[in-house]
Amino acid sequence: VPGVEGRAAGLFLLDLWLSRGRRASEVLAELQAIAGPSYYNRIDVRFSRDEYPxxxxxxxARLQDEAPTELGGRPVIRRQALDTGDGFKFYRDDESWLLIRFSGTEALLRIYVEARSPEDVETLLEEGRRIATAAAAPA
Structure with missing residues (x-):
């Protein structure tokens, strides 16, 4: 997890490892046994600076008015507009999610995904790419 959140998460894990006196692999195995596996990835899709706005x-506007009802063959059960006003997060019924966020400083769309398997991560990334491709297509 990049950014401040990633550093905070790393410190919490370090504290957990130190307080239990166990190896990182043991603690991670225990966490996966409790919460299940979780896989994450992110891609960026670049656009022409002139066309970006x-x-x-x-x-x-399209995602606000016509949000996807399914992603990768699974239903979307919730859509959350980001507080920053530059994207949306879509939650599927299996607790996986796809987050689409436009950059405020570069002409790019960031696509973040978390799922229970590497295959689902790739499926959701493809869905994000499809949304980005539709965004760049002429109307």
Whole structure:
């Protein structure tokens, strides 16, 4: 997990390892036994700087009005608009999610995914790429 959240998560894990006096692999195995496996990935999709403002505006409006009802063959049970106003997070019924967020400093769309298997991660990344491709297609 990048950024401040990643550093905080790392410190919490370090504290957990030290307080239990166990190897990291043992603690991670215990956490997976409790919560199940979790896989994560992120990709960036770049756009032309000239077209970016219109792509961003149109895609956000489309996702607001016509949010996907399924992703990768599973139903979307909740859509959450980001507090920053630059994207959405879509939750599937299996607790996996897809987050789409436009950059405020670069002409790119960030696609974040978390799922229970590497295959589901790739499926959701492809769904995110599909949304990005639709964003760049002429109307």
């Amino acid at each position: 219109a792509i961003k505006r149109d895609t956000l």
